[in-house]
Amino acid sequence: YVLMSVAKCFTDFHIDMxxxxxxxxxxxxxxxxxxxxxxxxxxxxxEEWILSGRQNECFFADLCSSNDCQMIILEPGWTFFLPSGWIHGVYTMEDSLVFGGNFLHSFKIPMQIQVWTIERKVRVPDRFRYPYFIESMWYVIQRYVHCLTGITHIADDW
Known part of the structure; x- marks a missing residue:
């Protein structure tokens, strides 16, 4: 995606879809x-913070130990990778232009499923969730079955 943001805007703490x-x-x-x-x-x-509805009253990092929340300032030209499930908030210091993207992978499937479960519990609307997440997981399962057994359950004409 391309993300343009003006100086002084803040994206509250969240976990990516x-x-x-x-x-x-x-x-x-x-x-x-x-x-x-x-x-x-x-x-x-x-999860409790989201369900409380108190995001405007309580900065999420204040609920965590001071050692648990780290800060990084991104400079122009830097590329940043955020691992699965990390909770983060973002402040724009200067007008910014960003290129980025979200991706699922096989290294953190349990975390991805845990976040998906949290999204359901806190009622994140479908339009803000990872598209075709469940369907993607079925393809992952199919891939592991095929790698382990040599058997495929997907039609050859696909």
Whole structure:
């Protein structure tokens, strides 16, 4: 995707759709990321924070230990990879232009499913969720079955 943002805008703490990983290339501008690892306790706190409806009253990082939230300032020309499930907030210091994308992979399937479950619990609307997530997981299962057994359940005419 291409993301243009004006200086002084803030994207509140969130987990990217479906627990997807993200690549993020900052072409122009400057951004601050606050990063919180997806531990069981942080994910539980995040879920409670979302369900509380108090996002305007409570900065999510304040709920975590001071050592748990790290900050990075992205400079023009930097490319940043955000792993599956990481909770993060973003502040735009200068007008910015970003190229990026979300992707699922086989290294963190349990985390992706856990985030998908959280999205269901907190009622994230479908339009903000990873498209065809369940269908994609069925193809992943099919791939593992094929690799382990040599058997495929997908029609050859596809």
């Amino acid at each position: 479906g627990g997807s990983s993200v690549w993020y290339h900052l072409l122009k501008g400057k951004k601050v990321f606050w990063l919180i690892p997806p531990t069981e306790s942080h994910l539980r706190l995040y």
